[in-house]
Amino acid sequence: MATMRQIRSRIRVAKNIQQITKAMKMVAAARLRRAQDRVQAARPYAQNMRDVVGRLSASSSDDIADVLLQRRDVARVGILVISGDRGLCGSYNTAVLRLAQEVVVEYGADRVQLYVVGNRGMAFLRRRMSCPTEQLALNPNDIRYGDAAQIANRLRRDFAEGRVDAVEIVYTEFGSAIAQRPRRLQLLPIAPDAAGDGASDHPIFEPNPQVLASELLPRYLVTQVYSALLESIASEQGARMTSMTSATDNAGKMISSLTLSLNRARQAAITKELAEIVGGAEALKG
Amino acid sequence: MATFQLRLVTPDAELFGGPVVSVRLPGVMGSFGVRAGHAPLMTALTVGSVVVTHENGDTELIASSGGFVEVSRSGVTVLADAAERGKDIDVTRAEQAIGRARAQLESGEAVDYDTARAALDRAMNRLKVAQQASDDR
Numbered sequence: 382m383a384t385m386r387q388i389r390s391r392i393r394v395a396k397n398i399q400q401i402t403k404a405m406k407m408v409a410a411a412r413l414r415r416a417q418d419r420v421q422a423a424r425p426y427a428q429n430m431r432d433v434v435g436r437l438s439a440s441s442s443d444d445i446a447d448v449l450l451q452r453r454d455v456a457r458v459g460i461l462v463i464s465g466d467r468g469l470c471g472s473y474n475t476a477v478l479r480l481a482q483e484v485v486v487e488y489g490a491d492r493v494q495l496y497v498v499g500n501r502g503m504a505f506l507r508r509r510m511s512c513p514t515e516q517l518a519l520n521p522n523d524i525r526y527g528d529a530a531q532i533a534n535r536l537r538r539d540f541a542e543g544r545v546d547a548v549e550i551v552y553t554e555f556g557s558a559i560a561q562r563p564r565r566l567q568l569l570p571i572a573p574d575a576a577g578d579g580a581s582d583h584p585i586f587e588p589n590p591q592v593l594a595s596e597l598l599p600r601y602l603v604t605q606v607y608s609a610l611l612e613s614i615a616s617e618q619g620a621r622m623t624s625m626t627s628a629t630d631n632a633g634k635m636i637s638s639l640t641l642s643l644n645r646a647r648q649a650a651i652t653k654e655l656a657e658i659v660g661g662a663e664a665l666k667g
Numbered sequence: 668m669a670t671f672q673l674r675l676v677t678p679d680a681e682l683f684g685g686p687v688v689s690v691r692l693p694g695v696m697g698s699f700g701v702r703a704g705h706a707p708l709m710t711a712l713t714v715g716s717v718v719v720t721h722e723n724g725d726t727e728l729i730a731s732s733g734g735f736v737e738v739s740r741s742g743v744t745v746l747a748d749a750a751e752r753g754k755d756i757d758v759t760r761a762e763q764a765i766g767r768a769r770a771q772l773e774s775g776e777a778v779d780y781d782t783a784r785a786a787l788d789r790a791m792n793r794l795k796v797a798q799q800a801s802d803d804r
Contacts, residue, residue, distance in 0.1 A: 423679060426676040426746065429676055429744050429746055432744075433709070436737070437709060526678045526749075584706070584709050584739070585709070586708075586710070587710035588710075593709060593711060596711045597735060600734075600748070607678060
């Protein structure tokens with residue numbers, strides 16, 4: 382049985398940890414709310430963009446020959462992996478990196494070029510995978526459209542200049558604070574959604590569909606990267622909040638069970654002392 | 668007067684959504700106006716001002732830095748790269764941006780000329796729209 386001093390120091394440690402996890406939980410909750418708002422705010426644009434691209438490709442009679450739509454035999458594939466910079470967020474990093482690993486294995490590591498966002502992903506994939514791995518710098522606390530544009534432009538260049546023949550993205554889809562799901566999506570070549578409504582309108586294109594496509598498609602790519610980034614950030618904060626909530630609860634349980642054994646130990650000590658006094662008095666009576 | 672639905676969205680927010688009488692847009696082929704019943708159209712936009720006319724005759728100015736517009740039977744959708752309502756534009760910030768862009772252009776340092784030039788255009792447009800918006804009031 383542990384001595385009272387040992388138990389007391391363990392209670393103190395548990396309390397300290399509880400304070401830290403509680404603080405992390407609050408920070409994650411605040412960031413989650415902000416990240417969630419941004420995911421919501423970005424949705425109308427992304428949705429409209431998808432629709433417009435779909436209708437442009439559906440309703441222009443002559444086929445648009447943009448490089449971003451070009452299907453080639455896939456000799457090399459680029460995979461953009463979005464992970465977090467820090468741990469203590471449950472299975473967030475593990476889940477997305479496991480999927481990334483699966484995708485790499487599916488293509489064969491010698492055909493893959495990895496682009497990684499997040500220190501966790503970089504550390505894990507560089508160690509595990511033999512394919513070239515490049516980290517793309519990003520400040521996860523302040524994602525801007527411009528950051529997504531930089532990443533997207535990089536991918537677009539590599540695709541247009543033939544360094545890769547297809548690009549996939551592996552990120553975490555945000556469902557709610559407790560539900561996040563790792564997901565893969567093909568970014569390049571762009572496969573427009575077949576839009577049903579409005580396709581028969583035969584709109585006027587100014588200056589012409591070809592030029593419009595060359596303006597629109599790069600922006601479409603940026604939008605996709607941007608929403609994947611926003612969803613991943615929200616997922617990370619959601620996962621961190623959930624795991625820190627349960628860590629705080631567990632620390633609380635630990636403290637109460639330790640307090641219980643502390644009280645028992647104290648009782649036992651008192652009982653022992655009493656027995657000794659009584660025993661001593663009896664002996665003196667003689 | 669006949670109205671139609673106008674939506675103006677940017678990557679970060681839906682800036683405007685509602686019925687309007689007409690809208691004037693800075694197309695790449697020149698500025699053009701849209702009223703209810705316009706033929707379906709898809710075109711790219713350049714840096715400039717979007718003028719919205721509401722049902723009650725009030726006009727509203729929005730600074731937009733390029734993007735796309737789709738005119739369809741169901742309404743007009745503007746996909747702006749960035750946009751700001753005239754009355755919300757921070758004039759000091761716009762002036763600072765102009766100063767920065769000018770300095771970059773004049774110093775001729777290893778900055779991308781087109782990028783700096785575009786930044787200057789955007790900042791000047793914001794300033795212009797802000798001034799027009801305050802004149803209207």
